[in-house]
Each structure stands twice: as C-alpha cells, then as structure tokens.
Amino acid sequence: MTVRLFNTLGRKKEELKPLEPRKVRIYSCGPTVYRYVHIGNLRTFMFADLLCRSLEYLGYDVTQVMNITDVGHLVDDSLDRGEDKMLVAARLENKSPEEIATAYTQAFLDDAAKVNIRRASRYPKATEFIPQMIAIIEALIEKGHAYEVDGTVYYDISSFPTYGHLSRNTTDQLLSGVRGEVDPRKRHPGDFTLWKSAGEHRLQVWESPWGPGFPGWHIECSAMSIALLGDRFDIHTGGSDNVFPHHEAEIAQSEAYTGHQVVGLWMHADHLLLSGTRMAKSSGNFFRITELEAQGFDPLAFRFLALQAKYRTKLNFSAEGIAGANHALRQLRARLSEWSSGRDGDRRDFDQRFRNAIADDLDLPAAMALVAELTRSDVAPGAKAALLRDWDRVLGLDLDQAPVEGTLPAGAAELLEARRSAREAKDFAASDRLRSELEQLGVMVTDTPGGQRWRVA
Ligand code: AMP
Ligand code: ZN
Numbered sequence: 001m002t003v004r005l006f007n008t009l010g011r012k013k014e015e016l017k018p019l020e021p022r023k024v025r026i027y028s029c030g031p032t033v034y035r036y037v038h039i040g041n042l043r044t045f046m047f048a049d050l051l052c053r054s055l056e057y058l059g060y061d062v063t064q065v066m067n068i069t070d071v072g073h074l075v076d077d078s079l080d081r082g083e084d085k086m087l088v089a090a091r092l093e094n095k096s097p098e099e100i101a102t103a104y105t106q107a108f109l110d111d112a113a114k115v116n117i118r119r120a121s122r123y124p125k126a127t128e129f130i131p132q133m134i135a136i137i138e139a140l141i142e143k144g145h146a147y148e149v150d151g152t153v154y155y156d157i158s159s160f161p162t163y164g165h166l167s168r169n170t171t172d173q174l175l176s177g178v179r180g181e182v183d184p185r186k187r188h189p190g191d192f193t194l195w196k197s198a199g200e201h202r203l204q205v206w207e208s209p210w211g212p213g214f215p216g217w218h219i220e221c222s223a224m225s226i227a228l229l230g231d232r233f234d235i236h237t238g239g240s241d242n243v244f245p246h247h248e249a250e251i252a253q254s255e256a257y258t259g260h261q262v263v264g265l266w267m268h269a270d271h272l273l274l275s276g277t278r279m280a281k282s283s284g285n286f287f288r289i290t291e292l293e294a295q296g297f298d299p300l301a302f303r304f305l306a307l308q309a310k311y312r313t314k315l316n317f318s319a320e321g322i323a324g325a326n327h328a329l330r331q332l333r334a335r336l337s338e339w340s341s342g343r344d345g346d347r348r349d350f351d352q353r354f355r356n357a358i359a360d361d362l363d364l365p366a367a368m369a370l371v372a373e374l375t376r377s378d379v380a381p382g383a384k385a386a387l388l389r390d391w392d393r394v395l396g397l398d399l400d401q402a403p404v405e406g407t408l409p410a411g412a413a414e415l416l417e418a419r420r421s422a423r424e425a426k427d428f429a430a431s432d433r434l435r436s437e438l439e440q441l442g443v444m445v446t447d448t449p450g451g452q453r454w455r456v457a
Pocket of ligand 2: 028029067221246
C-alpha cells in the first residue's frame with residue numbers, strides 16, 4: 001500500500017519511498033529543556049508519535065531520533081540575538097544549566113508519557129555532540145559557505161542558492177523581515193550564526209578553533225541527525241514555526257556539508273491556539289497537561305481532541321472542546337468494555353479503510369470518523385472490540401482501560417492540583433493529607449508512573 005505524505009518542501013503530497021525497503025528513519029525536532037512543555041508543544045510531538053505509530057501499523061520498521069536542545073537556543077532566535085534560553089532559566093531558578101536541563105528533560109518525558117507519546121529510539125543531547133558540530137562548521141568554512149569574525153562563525157546564505165526554498169522566502173523577504181539593529185559583522189543580514197563567541201558567557205562554553213564559544217541552535221540538528229541517522233534519511237518533523245529559520249538553515253548546512261540532499265520529506269504540524277492566538281509560554285497563554293489533569297480531565301482526552309483535527313491545520317483549544325473529548329473518550333471505553341464479551345463476526349472492510357485513512361497523509365480525523373461509523377454499525381460486538389483494540393495501536397487512547405465512573409465533586413479538582421504540586425515538591429506529608437481529604441469526598445487517588453490517577457468511588 002502506498003503511503004502519501006505532505007512534503008513542506010514543494011507543498012504537495014508525495015509517495016513515501018524509504019531509502020531501505022520497509023524501514024523508515026525519522027528525525028524529530030525536540031524540546032528546548034529550559035521550561036515545561038505546554039499542550040501546544042505536545043500536539044507537535046504527538047504528531048510525530050502518530051506518524052511513527054501509523055507507519056508501524058502499516059508494516060514499516062521505524063527508527064525515530066528526537067533531540068534534546070540543552071544549549072544554543074537564543075531568546076530571540078529568529079534574529080540570532082539575546083541570551084541563551086538555558087542560561088536565563090538557570091539564573092532565574094538559581095541552578096546550573098545542567099540541573100535545569102535534567103529537570104525539564106524528565107518533566108518533558110513525563111508529560112509526553114501522559115498523552116501516550118511513545119519513547120523515541122534515542123534522545124541525543126546537543127551538549128554531547130559539540131565535536132560533531134565543530135567538524136561540520138570547519139568543513140563549511142573550508143567549502144566557502146561560512147566565515148569567521150571575532151570568534152563567531154556565520155553561514156553565508158548567498159553561498160547556497162536554494163536558501164529560502166523550504167519557507168518560500170526570497171532574499172528580499174528575508175531582508176525586510178529583519179527588524180532592528182543588524183549585527184554589523186554579518187555580510188548579509190540574513191546570515192545566521194553557526195558558532196557564537198563566548199563573550200561574557202562563563203557557563204556552557206566550549207573550546208573551538210575560533211576560541212571559546214557555543215553552537216548556534218540550527219547546527220545542532222544537522223550534526224545530530226547526520227551522526228545518528230546517516231547523511232540521508234527519510235523524514236524530518238517539527239512544528240510550523242520551525243520551518244523558518246530553523247529548518248531552512250538546517251538544509252543549507254547539511255546539504256552544503258554533504259554535497260547532496262539529506263532529508264527525503266519535511267513534515268510540519270500546525271499550531272495549537274488558545275483564544276485564537278498561538279499557545280506560547282512567552283505570552284502566558286498556555287496550559288500544561290498536568291493542569292488539565294488536575295481539572296479532572298483524562299490526559300488522553302487531549303489526545304482524543306488532537307485526533308479530531310488534521311495535523312496540518314491549526315486547532316483551537318477550548319474548555320468545551322476538552323470536556324467533549326473527555327466525555328466521548330469515556331463513552332468509547334465503556335462501549336468497548338461492553339462489546340468485549342460479545343460474539344465475533346465479519347469485520348468487513350473497516351481495517352482496510354482505517355489503513356487507507358492513515359496512509360493518506362495521516363488523516364486521523366477520517367480514522368476517527370471511522371471509529372464513530374464502526375460504533376454505530378451493526379458489526380458484531382466482538383468484532384468491533386477487536387478492531388478498536390487494533391486501531392488503538394495507532395490512536396493510543398488506552399481504549400481498553402476500565403471505564404471511570406462519575407465526575408469530580410466540587411472542590412476535588414483544586415485538591416488534586418494541590419496534591420500534584422505537593423508530590424512534585426516531594427512534600428509527601430502534604431500529599432498524604434490531601435489524599436485523605438480527597439477520599440472523604442469519595443475520590444480515590446492512586447499514583448502511577450504517569451502521575452496521579454483518580455476515580456470516584
Ligand atoms: P521549543 O521547545 O520551543 O523548541 O518547542 C518545541 C516544539 O513545539 C517545536 O517543534 C515547536 O514548533 C512546537 N510548538 C511551539 N508552540 C506550539 C503551539 N502553540 N502548537 C503546536 N506546536 C508548538
Ligand atoms: Zn531541530
């Protein structure tokens with residue numbers, strides 16, 4: 001069966017033709033670990049997870065590498081300015097950058113697990129690939145694609161004629177997009193930094209042929225993808241804001257370095273919005289998955305919600321939306337548990353249609369429509385249950401989970417949130433006290449690796 005995926009480069013669906021038959025190698029841009037991920041970030045990571053799960057369901061063997069950015073992402077990265085985000089967080093929290101990275105990497109993995117994002121094959125850290133980055137930068141200078149000024153190395157975008165193709169930016173647009181003061185050492189205002197001179201920085205600084213400094217954000221992904229997946233691999237994923245400058249820069253670096261195309265297909269997920277604007281930490285309009293959980297929603301209700309929209313469209317998050325998804329998810333689990341003991345029967349062409357949907361550029365809304373159609377159909381109950389269990393390998397909704405009964409009584413959501421914070425702060429006395437308070441309200445709490453779970457007695 002042919003799998004067709006939308007390639008951002010060229011803006012059309014293309015047939016997936018893996019370099020090795022039945023094997024797909026994927027690189028996914030991961031989090032910058034200076035803060036918690038919000039549900040917008042999770043939507044993008046969930047898209048990559050759905051891609052891997054879908055390809056596996058269709059019989060491919062998938063290797064996915066996701067980087068952990070623990071250096072080099074500047075506060076003002078589109079303009080190559082500002083302080084490193086890791087250093088800002090370290091200062092604010094009075095910790096070392098390493099402590100910040102360790103804590104938020106763990107928090108990211110925990111939050112991702114709550115929405116059933118499966119583990120990638122590897123999570124390389126940028127700070128562990130500095131020698132590989134330096135080697136690429138040296139080669140780029142040698143080939144005339146980069147130049148050094150005062151210990152900082154810039155990529156010369158005029159040396160790479162297709163710069164701008166991925167994002168469909170022309171050089172003029174790139175120029176007019178540059179606001180404010182331009183670094184006078186750049187030959188072209190659109191040139192980006194490969195290596196930054198340490199300057200005042202004392203932390204996260206490495207020796208290099210250009211003196212002490214630290215890498216730019218974009219070079220990390222070229223170095224880690226090539227080091228771990230080879231100089232040609234099948235798919236690269238990210239969020240739509242990664243198209244420019246991050247992935248545009250990555251293409252310029254990797255292709256100038258290797259002398260050929262490196263990535264087969266570029267795929268990008270569009271944003272999660274809150275009240276019509278992009279969910280973003282900087283503007284303060286965001287939720288963490290733990291906050292939804294503390295409000296009494298199953299974290300997988302967020303996954304259910306995300307499955308209703310095509311990954312390439314924006315999705316607006318709303319209280320009604322998550323409540324509706326939570327309800328629908330519970331209902332589906334309840335139905336599945338009823339059907340499980342029913343008689344088996346003909347599954348008709350349902351599974352083929354499910355496969356067609358996911359093979360058509362991950363059309364999960366169509367797959368979810370099929371779930372609804374199957375539910376209403378007169379297919380035998382045992383066959384319905386079997387199909388839903390199979391499909392759940394892609395959907396990841398824990399449909400087999402015993403259905404929870406009841407809704408939270410008044411005040412319980414606040415207690416659950418307080419207990420979650422207490423556990424995060426390792427205040428186990430408070431967490432035990434809150435557990436008994438919840439019990440008195442009839443809410444039974446258990447602790448799982450994915451966080452606390454509750455049910456109403
Ligand atoms: P960051 O840690 O800031 O590099 O972001 C991690 C990933 O989340 C990136 O791939 C972004 O494209 C993506 N992202 C950021 N904001 C949103 C949003 N509101 N909706 C969906 N994805 C997002
Ligand atoms: Zn990246």
